[in-house]
Each structure stands twice: as C-alpha cells, then as structure tokens.
Amino acid sequence: MRTVHSVLDKSPPELIKEIILVDDFSNKEYLGKKLDNYVASTFHGKVKVIRAKRREGLIRARLLGAASATGPVLTYLDSHCECAEGWLEPLLDRIALNSTAVVCPVIDVINDSTFEYHYNPDASGLNVGGFDWNLQFNWHAIPLRERKRHKSPVEPVWSPTMAGGLFSISREFFEKLGTYDNGFDIWGGENLELSFKTWMCGGTLEIVPCSHVGHVFRSRSPYKWRSGVNVLKRNSIRLAEVWMDDYKKYYYDRIGHDLGDYGDVSSRKALRKKLQCKSFDWYIRNIYPELFVPGDAIGSGEIRNYGGSGYQMCIDSPAKRSDLHKPLGLYPCHKQGGNQYWLYSKIGEIRRDEACLDYAGHDVVLYPCHGSKGNQHWIYNQRLKQIKHAITGKCLEMSISKDRLKVHDCSSTNKYQQWTFSEFNATKMAEVMAIADDSQEED
Numbered sequence: 001m002r003t004v005h006s007v008l009d010k011s012p013p014e015l016i017k018e019i020i021l022v023d024d025f026s027n028k029e030y031l032g033k034k035l036d037n038y039v040a041s042t043f044h045g046k047v048k049v050i051r052a053k054r055r056e057g058l059i060r061a062r063l064l065g066a067a068s069a070t071g072p073v074l075t076y077l078d079s080h081c082e083c084a085e086g087w088l089e090p091l092l093d094r095i096a097l098n099s100t101a102v103v104c105p106v107i108d109v110i111n112d113s114t115f116e117y118h119y120n121p122d123a124s125g126l127n128v129g130g131f132d133w134n135l136q137f138n139w140h141a142i143p144l145r146e147r148k149r150h151k152s153p154v155e156p157v158w159s160p161t162m163a164g165g166l167f168s169i170s171r172e173f174f175e176k177l178g179t180y181d182n183g184f185d186i187w188g189g190e191n192l193e194l195s196f197k198t199w200m201c202g203g204t205l206e207i208v209p210c211s212h213v214g215h216v217f218r219s220r221s222p223y224k225w226r227s228g229v230n231v232l233k234r235n236s237i238r239l240a241e242v243w244m245d246d247y248k249k250y251y252y253d254r255i256g257h258d259l260g261d262y263g264d265v266s267s268r269k270a271l272r273k274k275l276q277c278k279s280f281d282w283y284i285r286n287i288y289p290e291l292f293v294p295g296d297a298i299g300s301g302e303i304r305n306y307g308g309s310g311y312q313m314c315i316d317s318p319a320k321r322s323d324l325h326k327p328l329g330l331y332p333c334h335k336q337g338g339n340q341y342w343l344y345s346k347i348g349e350i351r352r353d354e355a356c357l358d359y360a361g362h363d364v365v366l367y368p369c370h371g372s373k374g375n376q377h378w379i380y381n382q383r384l385k386q387i388k389h390a391i392t393g394k395c396l397e398m399s400i401s402k403d404r405l406k407v408h409d410c411s412s413t414n415k416y417q418q419w420t421f422s423e424f425n426a427t428k429m430a431e432v433m434a435i436a437d438d439s440q441e442e443d
Helices: 002-009 033-043 058-068 088-097 144-149 171-176 190-200 231-243 245-254 266-275 280-286 426-442
Strands: 019-023 047-051 073-077 081-083 101-110 127-131 137-141 166-170 204-216 299-305 313-316 329-332 342-344 350-352 355-359 364-368 378-381 386-389 395-398 405-408 419-424
Touching (some): 002 019, 019 058, 033 047, 058 073, 073 088, 088 204, 190 231, 190 280, 231 266, 342 419
Parallel strands (some): 101 204
Antiparallel strands (some): 342 350, 350 355, 386 395, 395 405
C-alpha cells in the first residue's frame, strides 16, 4: 500500500486514470477480502484489484494488468516502491513528445530493513543499463559519447537496456512491439527483450533524471522455478533466438550450448520481420558500442591447467561485482562454461565481460578491465602452454594445493604453469603480435 499511497500523494490527480493491483494468486490471507475492503473504502474507485486464477509469474501478471488498463500510457511499478515528488510528469512529458520513447525514472534505494528512502539528487552520477554475455542486466556509467550529446545534466539519457521494474510506455507502442513474449515464464529476460526491440524497432529507451522512484532491492527472488526447469535460462534462449542474430552464439558459449526445449518462437520472429526491425549488429554498433564482443577475442572457453594428478583444474569465478579485488580460485573442469568461461582479448586481457585477471605483485585478482594493458597484460605461448605476465616476465601458475593462482619464475617443465584454452586462434595471435612488433619499431 505504500506504493499506491505514494503514487496518489505525489502525482497530479488528473494524470492518474487508474491504479491496478495484480494479485498473482497470492496465498496471503490479508491480500484477500481484507485488501478488497481497504481499497473500496479508501480509494473510491481509483484503485482496483484484479486476481489471477493461478500463479502466473511476474511477466504474465504484468500482461494481465495491461489487458485491464484503459489509459493511453502504461506505467509499471514493482510492488515495493515509493514515488518522489514530481516523479510522473517528466515521464509522461517524454511520451507526449515522442510516443515511441520508453522512459524510466532514476531508481533510488529504499533500505530493506528500515525502509528509509535514500534520495540521490546528483544527476551527474547517473548510471545507464547494460548487459553481459550471460544476458544478465547490469549498470554502468554514462559513456562519454552520451555525455557529449547533452547540453544539460537533467536531459533524458539514452540507455542500452533497462532494469525492467519501473517504466512508462505508450500502450499503442507496447502493443505494436508485441508486449512481452508470452512464451516467457515466471520472470527473467523480459527487460532485455523489451530493451532490444525498443531500440531495434524504432523507439528510444531513456532514463529521465528529473523523475525519481525509490525501490526496495530484495536479497532473493520470491519466485520458485518448477522442478527441473531453469526459467531464466529458457527465457534467455528465446530472447537470443529471436533478437540476437549471430551474436546469440556468445550467450550459448556461456551455457555450453545446452539449449533444451525453449518452445516455438516462430510467431516472435514473424513479428520482428513484420516490424522491419534493425539487426542486433546495428544495436551493438550504434546503441552499445562499449560492450566487449567476444568475437574479437583470440582465445575463449575454459582455461585448463595440467599440473598435479587426478582431475584437471580450471580457473573459476562468478566474476560478479562482489568478486572484484579478490583472489581467483580454481575448480575441477566441467566443460559447462559458466564460471569457467573466459576470453583472451587481442590486447592480452584474460577477462569475462568487464572483469580482468590482474597481478600487481601479490595475488592474482579480478579487477575492472581498463584497456591499458599494464597489470592486466598476459602473453600466451601456445607451444609451451605458458601464460606470461608481460610486466614481470613471470608465468601464471596453479598452487600445489590447486586452490589458488600465483605468478612465479617461468619453467618450461613445470606442468603447474601449463594451460590451454578451449578455443585458441593462433593465426589471430600471430597477427596481433606482428602489429605489436611493428608499433614498437616505430616507437
């Protein structure tokens, strides 16, 4: 109810046609008749509750709400939000100016323990949405090219993707885009699907600095998957098949090309063709050129060590933000990609997305990739199977205990220093080394 009250308290009444609460077959007693009575006695018809006849999950529950709505603009808010003063007008203004604009507020943090609202007025510190090749949403700083496009820090910012829980969209444009893929189950992937097709099919995706909504970020998902079904993976495969063209292979590399049964996507592909949407390559080149594309890499896959007896070990890390600045570990090789999928870039980085192996004299850690070589520059010798740290001239080595990485004097007979990539392009490596030699001669 905090969300509903804040919408009504912080919005001009003439801009709110209705507020729709979707009950996704909740088993909470207080969300039944007690909620109906409260809504009827408090909001006098401005708020209505619709109830799913079975548990639908977030995606189809949102579609139920859209089907029941009568206004020309749909504004989605997660249930655990609080709107700030003046949050709505800037969103609706953008859509009034451009009906193909999909607009998001700045998301402030509400403490999940105290429910204190942490308002962030600093527009210069705004982040935009991105994604990695696991098809996971992430935040990153506004790129320089986008900052140069602006005359004022309060202008709407173009964002490659959106988080998905808080946004406004023209009903007509939402329906034209085919709403959400009704083959998606529960939750996951719907935000990237809507982001990709918004840009590829003629729209823009914007974050509006003058609109603020607070959000409680939960530490775990409230949904449970059906036994044996990873719905996020299944949804992501559907997304990749329809929208990502040849780039889908980079996601499939991450999941070991284990696609399983992802259902029929022919109607979604037909929709894309009907709308004459642009290619995913266009999206990468024009909307998200900052994204590291694995196709530029020299090596990829697991990085396997040949030291010790028994099972072989691979460099292993989730490579999440919480793993940065921490030593890397190893785990028995499993050939499933995931935490053991790495890329060897043409500038000598060993990386996954924006996290690179970095050595500054103590532990080998994950550190944000900076593109300046230095501590993140590694040279792979395929013949000797050695990964040499360029600055120190020493080699990457697995510890005798097989649980950590270290850097030590190189030895061609030390199997703990012998590594292989699942895929390695020796021709591309030779070309890169030749270019490097030429540039050194010019210097």
